[in-house]
Amino acid sequence: xxxxxxxxxxxxxxxxxxxxxxxxxxxxxxxxxxxxxxxxxxxxxxxxxxxxxxxxxxxxxxxxxxxxxxxxxxxxxxxxxxxxxxxxxxxxxxxxxxxxxxxxxxxxxxxxxxxxxxxxxxxxxxxxxxxxxxxxxxxxxxxxxxxxxxxxxxxxxxxxxxxxxxxxxxxxxxxxxxxxxxxxxxxxxxxxxxxxxxxxxxxxxxxxxxxxxxxxxxxxxxxxxxxxxxxxxxxxxxxxxxxxxxxxxxxxxxxxxxxxxxxxxxxxxxxxxxxxxxxxxxxxxxxxxxxxxxxxxxxxxxxxxxxxxxxxxxxxxxxxxxxxxxxxxxxxxxxxxxxxxxxxxxxxxxxxxxxxxxxxxxxxxxxxxxxxxxxxxxxxxxxxxxxxxxxxxxxxxxxxxxxxxxxxxxxxxxxxxxxxxxxxxxxxxxxxxxxxxxxxxxxxxxxxxxxxxxxxxxxxxxxxxxxxxxxxxxxxxxxxxxxxxxxxxxxxxxxxxxxxxxxxxxxxxxxxxxxxxxxxxxxxxxxxxxxxxxxxxxxxxxxxxxxxxxxxxxxxxxxxxxxxxxxxxxxxxxxxxxxxxxxxxxxxxxxxxxxxxxxxxxxxxxxxxxxxxxxxxxxxxxxxxxxxxxxxxxxxxxxxxxxxxxxxxxxxxxxxxxxx
Amino acid sequence: xxxxxxxxxxxxxxxxxxxxxxxxxxxxxxxxxxxxxxxxxxxxxxxxxxxxxxxxxxxxxxxxxxxxxxxxxxxxxxxxxxxxxxxxxxxxxxxxxxxxxxxxxxxxxxxxxxxxxxxxxxxxxxxxxxxxxxxxxxxxxxxxxxxxxxxxxxxxxxx
Numbered sequence: 001x002x003x004x005x006x007x008x009x010x011x012x013x014x015x016x017x018x019x020x021x022x023x024x025x026x027x028x029x030x031x032x033x034x035x036x037x038x039x040x041x042x043x044x045x046x047x048x049x050x051x052x053x054x055x056x057x058x059x060x061x062x063x064x065x066x067x068x069x070x071x072x073x074x075x076x077x078x079x080x081x082x083x084x085x086x087x088x089x090x091x092x093x094x095x096x097x098x099x100x101x102x103x104x105x106x107x108x109x110x111x112x113x114x115x116x117x118x119x120x121x122x123x124x125x126x127x128x129x130x131x132x133x134x135x136x137x138x139x140x141x142x143x144x145x146x147x148x149x150x151x152x153x154x155x156x157x158x159x160x161x162x163x164x165x166x167x168x169x170x171x172x173x174x175x176x177x178x179x180x181x182x183x184x185x186x187x188x189x190x191x192x193x194x195x196x197x198x199x200x201x202x203x204x205x206x207x208x209x210x211x212x213x214x215x216x217x218x219x220x221x222x223x224x225x226x227x228x229x230x231x232x233x234x235x236x237x238x239x240x241x242x243x244x245x246x247x248x249x250x251x252x253x254x255x256x257x258x259x260x261x262x263x264x265x266x267x268x269x270x271x272x273x274x275x276x277x278x279x280x281x282x283x284x285x286x287x288x289x290x291x292x293x294x295x296x297x298x299x300x301x302x303x304x305x306x307x308x309x310x311x312x313x314x315x316x317x318x319x320x321x322x323x324x325x326x327x328x329x330x331x332x333x334x335x336x337x338x339x340x341x342x343x344x345x346x347x348x349x350x351x352x353x354x355x356x357x358x359x360x361x362x363x364x365x366x367x368x369x370x371x372x373x374x375x376x377x378x379x380x381x382x383x384x385x386x387x388x389x390x391x392x393x394x395x396x397x398x399x400x401x402x403x404x405x406x407x408x409x410x411x412x413x414x415x416x417x418x419x420x421x422x423x424x425x426x427x428x429x430x431x432x433x434x435x436x437x438x439x440x441x442x443x444x445x446x447x448x449x450x451x452x453x454x455x456x457x458x459x460x461x462x463x464x465x466x467x468x469x470x471x472x473x474x475x476x477x478x479x480x481x482x483x484x485x486x487x488x489x490x491x492x493x494x495x496x497x498x499x500x501x502x503x504x505x506x507x508x509x510x511x512x513x514x515x516x517x518x519x520x521x522x523x524x525x526x527x528x529x530x531x532x533x534x535x536x537x538x539x540x541x542x543x544x545x546x547x548x549x550x551x552x553x554x555x556x557x558x559x560x561x562x563x564x565x566x567x568x569x570x571x572x573x574x575x576x577x578x579x580x581x582x583x584x585x586x587x588x589x590x591x592x593x594x595x596x597x598x599x600x601x602x603x604x605x606x607x608x609x610x611x612x613x614x615x616x617x618x619x620x621x622x623x624x625x626x627x628x629x630x631x632x633x634x635x636x637x638x639x640x641x642x643x644x645x646x647x648x649x650x651x652x653x654x655x656x657x658x659x660x
Numbered sequence: 661x662x663x664x665x666x667x668x669x670x671x672x673x674x675x676x677x678x679x680x681x682x683x684x685x686x687x688x689x690x691x692x693x694x695x696x697x698x699x700x701x702x703x704x705x706x707x708x709x710x711x712x713x714x715x716x717x718x719x720x721x722x723x724x725x726x727x728x729x730x731x732x733x734x735x736x737x738x739x740x741x742x743x744x745x746x747x748x749x750x751x752x753x754x755x756x757x758x759x760x761x762x763x764x765x766x767x768x769x770x771x772x773x774x775x776x777x778x779x780x781x782x783x784x785x786x787x788x789x790x791x792x793x794x795x796x797x798x799x800x801x802x803x804x805x806x807x808x809x810x811x812x813x814x815x816x817x818x819x
Contacts, residue, residue, distance in 0.1 A: 385760075519691060
């Protein structure tokens with residue numbers, strides 16, 4: 001029964017989305033306050049209905065209601081509760097429902113937290129958001145209904161893909177969706193601004209926190225996904241330039257560019273066209289990602305052609321939303337007044353360069369991902385575009401960005417002095433060079449790793465040069481420093497941390513060059529050396545989990561004879577799906593990791609083992625966490641300023657120019 | 661998107677269902693006694709696609725076909741073939757599809773050229789936009805003195 005009410009709630013949500021698609025826009029055109037005032041409550045109720053539908057589906061999974069196709073195909077009564085809940089988004093239908101849930105969550109958030117926004121702007125934003133919601137709810141109801149029942153319910157379900165039965169899956173998709181779908185808000189803002197024709201600093205100020213939220217979530221989501229792949233897939237890789245990964249990287253690149261662009265637009269009213277363009281682009285890439293992953297076009301062009309219902313539907317949504325917004329953009333962009341002049345050497349100039357490079361990176365990933373599909377569709381010829389292509393094109397484009405980052409932070413608005421900035425960065429630059437030289441002399445190793453490590457050190461130190469100068473400039477007392485720290489806007493700290501985080505990730509990536517790998521057969525009691533450690537494989541222990549059985553290879557890690565820790569790499573067998581999955585044994589020692597996976601357990605207890613020593617590998621994900629932390633710092637600042645704007649308006653006082 | 665989860669999951673499901681106890685990526689018994697040859701074998705394998713997988717190299721794939729190809733590469737290396745000879749041999753047998761790094765030719769120049777073309781186009785757009793803005797500004801016909809005054813006023817809201 002609860003399933004039917006959930007289904008019904010989703011249909012009602014569609015009806016409300018349709019109402020909100022029309023009424024507020026009408027209101028803003030007719031300048032009717034009452035019609036515009038419809039948007040926020042309807043958005044809130046819409047969110048409530050979708051949330052209820054989602055809850056209903058979750059309940060069906062939790063109680064193992066095997067009369068639902070979705071539950072039968074993706075659940076099992078013996079599955080642990082946590083995976084019953086996360087399994088809801090571990091399949092196509094459920095994940096689309098989560099997509100729509102996040103979409104309506106953002107609409108509700110705008111309805112609640114943007115009271116200070118001009119009324120017509122809010123009405124239009126919520127209307128555009130409802131267009132997207134209506135399209136996707138319709139998609140769910142017509143092609144991917146998670147509430148479909150079975151005539152005869154089986155006794156047991158098929159269980160969830162074992163690869164997905166993992167805590168990583170619990171966090172990764174919702175975070176990524178917050179990012180992907182969070183960009184829908186910037187899209188809606190851009191579309192609303194184009195419709196009303198008002199594109200100014202107010203627009204940038206309101207769009208900035210939402211972009212930040214999406215960017216933070218995307219950063220964390222991508223990092224989480226990469227860590228999940230790292231420890232689940234069992235061969236120690238963390239980024240594969242897989243089309244599905246690229247689908248998440250492209251919106252991240254566009255969102256990063258947008259983030260910088262909105263800063264310029266808010267402060268200087270410059271780069272309006274760029275900002276709008278990027279806002280549309282970022283969400284368009286999210287839609288493209290959705291299409292790539294959901295249509296099956298990636299598996300093969302032919303698989304897509306043989307069951308095209310879903311694919312064609314999403315393609316249609318894609319064409320309407322991307323095509324429509326860019327058409328509107330082309331129509332309006334010409335009439336935009338470009339404000340805020342700046343010299344080529346200035347913070348604006350640096351951000352233009354940042355945007356150029358990031359968009360080129362993004363376009364390169366886009367081309368690399370879609371070229372094989374396009375070529376096969378046009379000529380029938382099959383080619384592969386793999387990691388070697390991306391490493392050769394993407395990396396050279398990204399290196400200048402790293403060099404540029406600290407410059408951008410130090411250059412003043414409007415006009416800057418390149419030599420002066422370079423002088424201030426000399427320490428960071430010198431430290432990078434020294435680090436490189438020391439590494440080359442002491443450690444050796446691949447040249448790329450040495451160079452990238454030097455760049456990383458330069459970026460990390462360079463990120464804080466501005467802060468240090470502003471806090472400690474002129475040799476002051478501790479009191480003065482803390483006073484200055486309180487006086488500095490929090491986004492200055494945010495920028496420093498986010499940039500440094502990227503540098504830290506780069507250091508982790510560079511350090512992969514010093515890793516070691518051993519592939520070997522191990523008999524019980526046998527020892528093997530890897531990096532600075534010695535591993536002794538003791539024995540295979542059979543164990544039973546709730547819905548799997550596993551063989552765990554107890555292994556002791558020693559450093560100079562002393563026991564450091566033990567790891568239990570395992571190979572699991574899930575009987576329902578008759579699938580094996582390896583569970584890597586990972587020990588984090590300092591910032592490096594010993595990583596071991598086993599397979600093919602022989603009768604005498606010998607295993608085939610793959611063992612890695614990965615120095616500094618943890619930095620890759622720690623860097624991402626620091627980036628997200630920087631984003632949160634900036635966000636706390638921005639939301640505070642939105643509050644100021646509201647109070648200032650109440651006092652009928654013009655809001656003072658934000659001091660940089 | 662649950663991202664790579666689904667794509668990879670789906671492929672793995674197929675593979676593992678076909679062969680419930682399938683082989684894994686490079687196994688100890690495949691490794692060549694000569695470490696120099698083995699290093700070359702690993703480097704080569706990382707650039708060759710497992711034909712039945714989704715964007716996985718034969719070096720990291722669990723599929724049986726990938727194992728066969730890994731063994732094949734090592735046999736050719738043992739026989740004294742150069743890396744290029746092995747690649748040519750495999751392309752003749754399986755087509756360009758097997759190369760993870762697409763060859764530069766008529767069908768792929770747009771792929772390889774894309775980053776440069778985009779960078780160039782973007783750069784040109786920025787330059788043109790800037791020049792137009794500058795010419796608009798000079799059309800305002802401000803004198804040198806007025807320019808200086810304007811600069812000073814613009815500079816005032818700077819902290």
